[in-house]
Amino acid sequence: MSQIRYSRLPFHKRLAANIRRHPALYIMLIILMVYFAIFCYWPMYGNIIAFQNYKPIKGILGSKFVGLKNFQKFFGSYYFGRLMRNTLLISFYNLLFGFPLPIAFAVLLNEVHNQAFKRTVQTITYLPHFITTVVVCSMITQFTNSEGFITQFVNAMSGHEGSLIGDPMAFRTIYTVSGVWQSFGWNSIIYIAAISGINPDLYEAATIDGANRAQCMWHVTLPGIRETIVIMLIMACGRLMNVGWEKAFLLQSEATYETSDIISTYVYRKGFTENDYSYSTAVNIFNSVINLILLTATNKISNKLSGSGLW
Numbered sequence: 001m002s003q004i005r006y007s008r009l010p011f012h013k014r015l016a017a018n019i020r021r022h023p024a025l026y027i028m029l030i031i032l033m034v035y036f037a038i039f040c041y042w043p044m045y046g047n048i049i050a051f052q053n054y055k056p057i058k059g060i061l062g063s064k065f066v067g068l069k070n071f072q073k074f075f076g077s078y079y080f081g082r083l084m085r086n087t088l089l090i091s092f093y094n095l096l097f098g099f100p101l102p103i104a105f106a107v108l109l110n111e112v113h114n115q116a117f118k119r120t121v122q123t124i125t126y127l128p129h130f131i132t133t134v135v136v137c138s139m140i141t142q143f144t145n146s147e148g149f150i151t152q153f154v155n156a157m158s159g160h161e162g163s164l165i166g167d168p169m170a171f172r173t174i175y176t177v178s179g180v181w182q183s184f185g186w187n188s189i190i191y192i193a194a195i196s197g198i199n200p201d202l203y204e205a206a207t208i209d210g211a212n213r214a215q216c217m218w219h220v221t222l223p224g225i226r227e228t229i230v231i232m233l234i235m236a237c238g239r240l241m242n243v244g245w246e247k248a249f250l251l252q253s254e255a256t257y258e259t260s261d262i263i264s265t266y267v268y269r270k271g272f273t274e275n276d277y278s279y280s281t282a283v284n285i286f287n288s289v290i291n292l293i294l295l296t297a298t299n300k301i302s303n304k305l306s307g308s309g310l311w
Helices: 002-007 011-021 023-051 069-075 079-098 100-110 115-130 133-144 149-158 168-187 189-196 200-208 213-224 226-238 245-251 254-260 263-273 277-305
Strands: none
Touching: 011 023, 023 069, 023 277, 069 277, 079 100, 079 168, 079 254, 079 263, 100 115, 100 168, 100 189, 100 213, 115 168, 133 149, 133 168, 133 245, 168 189, 168 245, 168 254, 189 213, 189 226, 200 213, 213 226, 226 277, 245 254, 245 263, 263 277
């Protein structure tokens, strides 16, 4: 009866009653809302300058409105094709090699029954994630310059001459391989957690039916984490255009711009080096729109093919 009377109360009275019952939860909710309002939504106001000839001395409200001129300037520039090609290729390589490896690692690690060895392997593969980007880039530069041991090994095996880090043709490989090395162990955590939630009875039933370990992995483990894989794939596709600019910026040089210059590093140069704030904001908005389109399209395709998605 009390539940029926409660459901008939007006919304504001039910809300007040919930706040009195769970004040700590609402305090945490308010803190979270304030955080997103200040650091996520309020900065969107600054995107207005993409449609202006922004002058800091005049401010956002006082700068001249130019419409889509900055977008047209980017689409017609020499750099548009190069930036799109480099960003998409590096993102594609990261997705092609960096996405399936954590899944394979988690599935194989699940087959290890020696807990001490399993924990040791997990710790070793997690460690690179905690190395800062600056340190990683410094290591890469030292190992792939003209005197680095990786350069000397590759040169001896392939006949390549000169440093690898200064070779435009080697930049994407260096970026992708180092990124996979740094992240695959950490990215496997979510798949390991998903595998731990699979009912052990399914493995027992498969074994009774005559399935070996490989068949159990293929018919029990992978289907058991399918939804997790789909969601992670959708999110990865939604980040295709967001190649980490810090690493690209620290590794690239003028000699490698042809293959290393991506949208995020271009935005940084135009905004902070050349002080062309309106143009750099327009390029960044274009990048965000492409990400939104990719995320929506991937989610729609996933819903049609597998029946599961983010929404």
